[in-house]
Amino acid sequence: MVDFLVENGGKIMGAVAVAIAVFLSGMGSAKGTGMTGEAAAGLTVEEPQKFGKALVLQLLPGTQGLYGFVIGFMILGKLGGDLNFQQGLYYIFAALPIGVVGYFSAIAQAKVAVSGMNILAKNEDNFVQGIVYAVMVELYAILGFVISLLLVNNI
Numbered sequence: 660m661v662d663f664l665v666e667n668g669g670k671i672m673g674a675v676a677v678a679i680a681v682f683l684s685g686m687g688s689a690k691g692t693g694m695t696g697e698a699a700a701g702l703t704v705e706e707p708q709k710f711g712k713a714l715v716l717q718l719l720p721g722t723q724g725l726y727g728f729v730i731g732f733m734i735l736g737k738l739g740g741d742l743n744f745q746q747g748l749y750y751i752f753a754a755l756p757i758g759v760v761g762y763f764s765a766i767a768q769a770k771v772a773v774s775g776m777n778i779l780a781k782n783e784d785n786f787v788q789g790i791v792y793a794v795m796v797e798l799y800a801i802l803g804f805v806i807s808l809l810l811v812n813n814i
Contacts, residue, residue: 665744668743668747669741669742669743669747670742671747672744672747672748672751673734673735673738673746673747673750674738675747675751676731676734676751676753676754677731677734677735677738677750677754679751679755679758680727680730680734680757680758680761680807681727681728681731682758683758683759683761684724684727684757684761684765685724687720687724687763687764687765687766688720688721688722688723688725688727688761689724690720690765690766690769691720691765691766691769692717692718692720692721692769694769694770694772694773695716695717695720695772695773695776696717698772698773698776698777699713699714699776702780705780709783712779712783712786713776713779716790716793717772719768719772719790719793719797720765720768720769720772721765722765722797722800723757723760723761723762723765723768723800724761724765726757726761726800726801726803726804727757727758727761729804729808730753730757730804730808730811733808733811733812734750734754737814749810750811750814752810753807753810753811753814754811755807756802756803756804756806756810757803757806757807758807759803760799760800760802760803761800761803764796764797764803767796768793768800771792771795771796772789772793774789774792775788775790775792775793
């Protein structure tokens with residue numbers, strides 16, 4: 660068993676890194692799009708013509724999952740060949756920014772997007788303001804993505 664871990668420790672740590680990037684950001688996005696989907700469903704029952712605008716707000720928390728998927732895919736592409744334990748551990752640390760920031764920013768963005776649904780429901784003319792508020796949270800997901808991207812490409 661020890662020999663297996665010594666020989667494959669880098670790849671195992673790399674696989675854990677892929678899981679961190681994809682699972683955490685994906686869980687945040689799933690929760691976020693679910694929260695906004697509930698609000699959108701409530702709105703479109705009463706006003707089905709607002710479906711398209713509500714969908715825009717619902718999709719915003721889903722981007723974090725995409726960012727995590729990209730980082731996970733990039734790490735996965737680097738798991739071949741001789742990957743030592745230290746390099747695998749480095750990939751874990753490279754996956755953490757998008758994993759953790761992606762999880763929390765998706766949920767925070769969903770809360771803002773739900774508030775945007777309220778703007779859409781009560782004053783459709785100010786709908787763009789709700790999008791702007793939600794997009795402001797996206798900045799932090801993008802920063803986490805960029806740091807993970809730089810770390811992955813630095814190995």
